[in-house]
Amino acid sequence: MPAQHTEQVRGHTAAPAPCSLPKPRTLSARTARAGWLLRLAVFAALSAIALLFIMVVLFALPLFTGTAEGSSGVFSWQWLPASGQFGILPMLCATLLLAFSAMLLAMPLAFGICAHFYLGQKGSQPSLFTRLLRATVNGMTAIPTVVYGFTALFLLTPLVRAGLGGTGLCWLSAMLVLALLALPTMVLVMEASLRPRMHALRPTAPALGFSPVQILLFLGLPAAREGILSAAVLGFGRAAGDTLLPLMLSGNAPQLAFDFSASLRTLSAHMALVTANEAGSTAYNSLFAAGALLLLVNAGISLMARALSQRASANPLHAQPKSNALPHDILCCMGHWGSTCLCRLTCLLSWLAPLVVLGALGALLIFLCLNSVDALNWGLLFGSTPPLQALLGLRPVWDGIWPACLGTGCLVLCSMALAMLPGIGCGIYLAEYATAGQRRWIGCAAEMLAGTPSIVMGLFGFLVILFLRRTLLPEANTCLLLAAACLALLVLPVLIIATREALEACPHSLRMASAALGFSRQQALRHVLLPAASRGIASGMVLAIGRAAEDTAVIMLTGVVANAGLPAGLLAKFEALPFFIYYTAAEYQTDMELARGFGAALLLLAVALVLLLLASFMRRRYSIRR
Amino acid sequence: MPALLSVRHLSISFHERTVVKDISLDIPKSGITVLVGRSGSGKTTFLRALNRLNEELSPCEVRGQVLLHCPLTHAYQPLHGSEPALAGKPIQEKEPAHVNKAEHAKESIQADTATQNPVDIYQLPPSSLPALRRTVGMVFQNPNVLPVSIKRNITLPLALVAHCPQGELEQRLEQALRTCALWAEVQDRLHAPASSLSGGQQQRLCLARALALQPRLLLLDEPTASLDVFATQQVEELLRALGQHVPMVVVSHSLAQARALADRIFFFSEGSLFPVEKDDYASNAELAALFRETEQQTICSPQPAL
Ligand SMILES: Nc1ncnc2c1ncn2[C@@H]1O[C@H](COP(=O)(O)OP(=O)(O)O)[C@@H](O)[C@H]1O
Ligand SMILES: [Mg+2]
Numbered sequence: 001m002p003a004q005h006t007e008q009v010r011g012h013t014a015a016p017a018p019c020s021l022p023k024p025r026t027l028s029a030r031t032a033r034a035g036w037l038l039r040l041a042v043f044a045a046l047s048a049i050a051l052l053f054i055m056v057v058l059f060a061l062p063l064f065t066g067t068a069e070g071s072s073g074v075f076s077w078q079w080l081p082a083s084g085q086f087g088i089l090p091m092l093c094a095t096l097l098l099a100f101s102a103m104l105l106a107m108p109l110a111f112g113i114c115a116h117f118y119l120g121q122k123g124s125q126p127s128l129f130t131r132l133l134r135a136t137v138n139g140m141t142a143i144p145t146v147v148y149g150f151t152a153l154f155l156l157t158p159l160v161r162a163g164l165g166g167t168g169l170c171w172l173s174a175m176l177v178l179a180l181l182a183l184p185t186m187v188l189v190m191e192a193s194l195r196p197r198m199h200a201l202r203p204t205a206p207a208l209g210f211s212p213v214q215i216l217l218f219l220g221l222p223a224a225r226e227g228i229l230s231a232a233v234l235g236f237g238r239a240a241g242d243t244l245l246p247l248m249l250s251g252n253a254p255q256l257a258f259d260f261s262a263s264l265r266t267l268s269a270h271m272a273l274v275t276a277n278e279a280g281s282t283a284y285n286s287l288f289a290a291g292a293l294l295l296l297v298n299a300g301i302s303l304m305a306r307a308l309s310q311r312a313s314a315n316p317l318h319a320q321p322k323s324n325a326l327p328h329d330i331l332c333c334m335g336h337w338g339s340t341c342l343c344r345l346t347c348l349l350s351w352l353a354p355l356v357v358l359g360a361l362g363a364l365l366i367f368l369c370l371n372s373v374d375a376l377n378w379g380l381l382f383g384s385t386p387p388l389q390a391l392l393g394l395r396p397v398w399d400g401i402w403p404a405c406l407g408t409g410c411l412v413l414c415s416m417a418l419a420m421l422p423g424i425g426c427g428i429y430l431a432e433y434a435t436a437g438q439r440r441w442i443g444c445a446a447e448m449l450a451g452t453p454s455i456v457m458g459l460f461g462f463l464v465i466l467f468l469r470r471t472l473l474p475e476a477n478t479c480l481l482l483a484a485a486c487l488a489l490l491v492l493p494v495l496i497i498a499t500r501e502a503l504e505a506c507p508h509s510l511r512m513a514s515a516a517l518g519f520s521r522q523q524a525l526r527h528v529l530l531p532a533a534s535r536g537i538a539s540g541m542v543l544a545i546g547r548a549a550e551d552t553a554v555i556m557l558t559g560v561v562a563n564a565g566l567p568a569g570l571l572a573k574f575e576a577l578p579f580f581i582y583y584t585a586a587e588y589q590t591d592m593e594l595a596r597g598f599g600a601a602l603l604l605l606a607v608a609l610v611l612l613l614l615a616s617f618m619r620r621r622y623s624i625r626r
Numbered sequence: 627m628p629a630l631l632s633v634r635h636l637s638i639s640f641h642e643r644t645v646v647k648d649i650s651l652d653i654p655k656s657g658i659t660v661l662v663g664r665s666g667s668g669k670t671t672f673l674r675a676l677n678r679l680n681e682e683l684s685p686c687e688v689r690g691q692v693l694l695h696c697p698l699t700h701a702y703q704p705l706h707g708s709e710p711a712l713a714g715k716p717i718q719e720k721e722p723a724h725v726n727k728a729e730h731a732k733e734s735i736q737a738d739t740a741t742q743n744p745v746d747i748y749q750l751p752p753s754s755l756p757a758l759r760r761t762v763g764m765v766f767q768n769p770n771v772l773p774v775s776i777k778r779n780i781t782l783p784l785a786l787v788a789h790c791p792q793g794e795l796e797q798r799l800e801q802a803l804r805t806c807a808l809w810a811e812v813q814d815r816l817h818a819p820a821s822s823l824s825g826g827q828q829q830r831l832c833l834a835r836a837l838a839l840q841p842r843l844l845l846l847d848e849p850t851a852s853l854d855v856f857a858t859q860q861v862e863e864l865l866r867a868l869g870q871h872v873p874m875v876v877v878s879h880s881l882a883q884a885r886a887l888a889d890r891i892f893f894f895s896e897g898s899l900f901p902v903e904k905d906d907y908a909s910n911a912e913l914a915a916l917f918r919e920t921e922q923q924t925i926c927s928p929q930p931a932l
Contacts, residue, residue, distance in 0.1 A: 024639075024689045025748060027681035508683075509770035513832075515682045518760035518787040518839065527782060532773050 034433040041425020049445050055463045060292030079254035088286045090254050094264035099240035102178035106235050110186035112353020119212050119350045133354050140184040142612035144550030146578045147601045149248035150585050152177045155367045164261035169251035172260040177245050182235040193227020194220055213343040226312035230305045237301035241453030243268035243553035267294045268455045275557050291459040302451035375599030401600050403566050407575040410567045412548045414484030423492050427499025450493035458557030461486040478559030481570040486554045491544035498540020502533035539618035546611035552578040577604050627654040635690035645671045647897035658869040660884040661877045663894030669877045673845050677762040693744035696842050698757040702789040760787050763841030767848040769828035771820035776812050779820045780835050788839050802838035806830045826857025846876045
């Protein structure tokens with residue numbers, strides 16, 4: 001009886017015969033068009049990225065196709081400019097060798113540190129040591145490379161010299177410090193991929209009687225293999241793209257190296273050296289080729305990392321390790337004894353790696369502090385000039401780092417002014433307006449730019465000047481504005497990614513509430529979403545400032561000099577703090593100058609760390625608020 | 627009774643999965659329409675379809691029509707007397723001097739023509755969507771206040787969406803808050819962040835925010851689902867009183883609530899809709915089961931200690 005009634009009710013609503021149904025409409029809110037300012041920002045950012053790639057490729061192309069004069073010499077094994085031989089293949093080998101060895105060294109360290117995060121804690125609360133380790137790893141991302149290089153030059157190379165003989169400027173020294181440099185990136189990437197998978201295993205795996213090490217080794221690790229691989233790839237990229245450490249620590253002999261005490265010269269160091277020494281000679285050809293090769297290597301690495309992260313996100317958390325997964329096989333064929341050994345080894349590593357890294361870092365830091373103690377006074381900044389008069393610009397500062405500090409300040413200010421609109425605008429566009437296709441390729445462009453070595457950005461600036469000299473402005477020269485523009489390009493991806501992530505982290509209910517109240521997309525963005533995301537964006541800006549302040553490779557090719565005095569204008573040469581440190585390492589005459597170098601390094605480190613703290617504080621406040 | 631909104635053969639799918647299936651329904655110009663049904667049966671999706679909010683979430687495919695028999699409110703609208711002013715004393719009608727007369731006239735013409743020709747809201751261009759959502763307001767399951775102050779929560783949409791002149795904001799703010807029985811509670815902390823309010827207060831603030839925009843129809847998606855017993859009572863009372871003035875469509879998962887509020891009840895099951903006579907729950911086996919469940923829930927739920 002009730003069933004009959006139901007039928008009747010059903011009949012009642014379905015009674016009107018379906019008229020000819022119109023075609024279904026697919027509706028999506030993403031069709032809204034961005035305002036002109038946003039589109040301008042995206043255009044500026046994309047054309048800057050495109051220009052960078054085009055310039056580098058255009059200058060290098062004649063060498064690859066063999067149409068330029070003397071081009072045959074570039075891809076050969078001899079670098080003897082005096083006798084007209086400009087081969088850069090040894091440099092390419094050195095870059096790959098050095099980066100690969102540094103990555104190999106950093107890999108177990110990074111894994112050990114990650115393992116410590118899971119195995120090292122006793123209760124549910126992380127111990128003090130674990131928290132210190134975490135903070136250190138985060139802090140390491142902000143340490144300027146020139147500070148690493150400067151400190152290691154005076155602490156590590158004497159030790160290596162004592163151990164291996166020679167000058168101490170060799171493969172080994174550069175490799176050790178590069179491993180330290182690449183480590184935080186690798187730990188963070190590895191941890192980001194391990195954490196959700198370990199979390200997903202939490203209730204079940206311990207209940208089956210697995211010990212924490214076994215869970216990590218045989219369940220977590222195979223599930224997170226893409227993350228481990230991309231950690232390796234990104235670590236390699238970081239090591240291959242760095243300029244300052246090889247330049248300061250590896251001796252720079254253009255040769256093939258076969259043992260750790262041999263000196264070698266990487267592509268990046270080669271570029272810095274050629275622009276510094278060989279003004280306007282045919283050696284420039286090798287510069288273009290080196291830049292293009294470096295760009296190629298790192299673009300490949302960005303694409304690889306991107307593909308890996310896409311595979312990882314397609315890989316669900318609970319996926320079975322494939323039967324051909326390596327650790328699984330090892331487990332099967334090595335039996336009980338082997339797996340126990342492996343577990344023991346991992347436990348050992350989970351304590352050894354943190355201790356080694358903290359020890360090395362602590363040694364560098366203490367050495368830096370001890371040596372800069374003498375220089376930490378007003379004299380460091382202003383030399384013998386009275387501080388007040390120097391501040392007011394009444395009297396020039398000759399033997400202090402005040403002009404360099406001011407130069408860096410101006411540089412950062414200009415580059416942020418240039419990068420702000422394109423960076424934030426592009427981030428907003430990606431988060432709010434871009435179609436799926438645009439998101440893919442604009443995101444890809446931003447990632448490629450993020451992976452581009454800073455020396456290539458510097459090369460870009462250098463090429464722009466060369467181009468201008470050959471065409472419109474014969475007297476164009478490198479200057480503050482050019483350096484700031486190149487630095488802007490360097491920090492652009494930081495801004496884009498931070499803005500995009502901050503906006504995407506806005507809770508969905510906020511968008512729905514704004515839409516339901518009748519806000520247009522622009523209104524919702526301007527009055528609701530951007531205020532809600534402002535802290536995330538601001539923390540991205542602070543990180544970008546830190547990045548612009550510490551970079552040395554870019555400005556070395558775009559107009560920094562050792563003694564220009566106070567910054568004299570946008571079109572003038574300038575001084576900068578990181579370059580001052582590098583320059584002191586190479587050219588110091590007296591102990592006093594050396595101490596000033598240490599003081600400057602400590603100052604730069606302090607600034608970088610304070611900026612990092614500020615950024616993470618902002619981000620934390622922001623994530624609590626939402 | 628003349629219809630305010632007519633739904634004709636409406637189907638909605640996400641990623642090839644049909645969530646709302648060929649629904650036809652008239653929503654009259656007054657009274658409260660309640661939709662009940664199990665969770666996952668498509669109630670929220672149907673409700674969102676009435677002011678095109680589904681497409682804000684993710685791409686969706688829509689068939690059929692939703693005809694609106696009143697004009698969209700595009701421009702500034704002065705306060706009018708019929709505005710509910712339940713908790714506070716009625717505020718006398720007062721037209722500010724700078725009302726744009728021409729615009730006002732244009733709108734009344736629009737109203738005349740619109741009653742003859744209902745608009746299919748799915749034919750509206752994206753630029754008209756803000757006006758649609760202003761005409762058909764919505765309150766969500768979880769109180770989603772904007773992360774600004776209590777006052778700004780109401781005045782921001784008033785200024786941006788309703789183009790309300792600056793001088794009138796305070797008055798409208800007070801009226802909206804009084805209507806929702808919130809004025810006494812927040813009067814002296816209007817500048818505090820809205821998230822500092824309790825859940826029930828936040829939900830009433832959301833209601834006040836929606837009402838301040840003078841919607842022709844108000845959609846409420848399980849407005850009491852995230853509230854405790856006291857706050858639920860408060861909001862229910864409020865809705866009953868408001869229902870006299872603003873037509874509403876309310877989604878509820880509790881039949882007791884539906885019975886208390888509704889002028890009409892519809893039952894939702896797997897994307898289809900059945901009308902329910904008010905006292906006739908036993909007619910449908912599924913409905914009867916749902917009814918028993920919710921009755922039991924209310925019996926078993928702990929009595930508030932007084
Ligand atoms: N934006 C969306 N994308 C994909 N699926 C959705 C979306 N919104 C709702 N659904 C699906 O539609 C079904 C009905 O959801 P909903 O309307 O929220 O039900 P109710 O409100 O009755 O609990 C659910 O199975 C849900 O998974
Ligand atoms: Mg729902």
